[in-house]
Amino acid sequence: MRKFFGTDGIRGLTNKVPMTAEVAMRVGMAAGAHFLRGGHKHRVVIGKDTRLSGYMLENALVAGFTSVGMDVVQVGPMPTPAVAMLTQSMRADLGVMISASHNPFHDNGIKLFGPDGYKLSDADEMQIEALLEAAPALAEPAHIGRAKRIEDARGRYIHAVKQSLPGSVRLDGLKLVLDCANGAAYNSAPTVFWELGADVIAIGVEPNGTNINDRCGSTAPALLQETVVASGADIGVALDGDADRLIVVDEKGSIVDGDQIMALIGASWARQGRLKGGGVVATVMSNLGLERFLEGEGLRLERTKVGDRYVLERMKAGGFNVGGEQSGHMILSDHATTGDGTLAALQLLAELVRAGRPASELLHQFDPVPQLLKNVRFAGGKPLDAPAVQAAIAVGETMLDGRGRLLIRASGTEPVIRVMAEGDDAGEVEQVVDMICDAVRAAAAN
Structure with a gap:
């Protein structure tokens, strides 16, 4: 242990x-x-x-x-x-x-x-x-x-990230709102996009030691959404505190998560002959809609347990070069050995420039199926082993068979059981999740 x-x-x-x-x-x-x-x-x-x-x-x-x-x-x-x-x-x-x-x-x-x-x-x-x-x-x-x-460490990193794009790709004329979460990229990320020609509106770039991720960054995108719409920007990018993940906002203020980003980069790279491994690697949390989209493109989705390190292990073992998490970790192994929000944003912006289409059209590659995640906290024991919980899970799997997916797991960092279901019928998904959560609570109370 x-x-x-x-x-x-x-x-x-x-x-x-x-x-x-x-x-x-x-x-x-x-x-x-x-x-x-x-x-x-x-x-x-x-x-x-x-x-x-x-x-x-x-x-x-x-x-x-x-x-x-x-x-x-x-x-x-x-x-x-x-x-x-x-x-x-x-x-x-x-x-x-x-x-x-x-x-x-x-x-x-x-x-x-x-x-x-x-x-x-x-x-x-x-x-x-x-x-x-x-x-x-x-x-x-x-x-x-x-x-x-x-x-000069910052300059070395900025140069390396910019090298991931061909010299012919520029971001001239692109108005970008960039939220650095008052975190580690507050100085490097705005410089990367500015040097490539973008008109950068930077927010979350005044760290004081206690405001990192505070109502800003990839886990709190409301400020980014408001700023994108108010400024008439073409797109918004939010990084997290250590800048290894990103969330994107289109020009209308709608959020684009990691699944949509993987869909765009994976499908585009496949068409360009750059995709390796015949698909994309993601975790068990990625939406079923991503899997169906990739299948329609003749690609496959390889799933791993939660954690970008496990995504990377599968990428290395299977020869993949695109992987990530719904939460915004993007691993593009041709250019980096770990998730990099700035680098992934550059690849996405390059696709936007090439396509010449609004972000709201380009970045929404598929319609996600209804997905619901609920957490049940427990005081001790192993409620997942209870016969009543196992029976509820079996019923849920039967209800979603062929129309959805069920995932139940214990958190690795706290006494919490996470219950996630997704499927074409939102009402059915909610019914399944609530049924299993109730069974877990009852087992934990005994």
């Missing part, structure tokens, strides 16, 4: 275990010791978003890494995909991103990347967990690591 690592690194409320300075220092010691391989001088790249607690955790991690003999390169506030890219390009042994992604400022997290720029495997995380409980092997005084801050 995992004690520290969840589906996306280590995450929690700041100054509460596991998100304390003490644990962060131990993570630095353990992860550093795990990646001290070979006789070369070892190096770790550390980036962060704009949370107030980032200073505390960064210094604790630096202490941990240097104490076991690793040099540290600090790059300051940078998107998660930038840390992955810099880890690989700087030939580092390890990359660390300090961020709780789309969570409020009072949470924080630690994400780890291997020397190849990919998130760590389950096996690596379990080995680091074991080292967290062991006495650290501290370096001799002469071999303690050094820490250095580099100032």
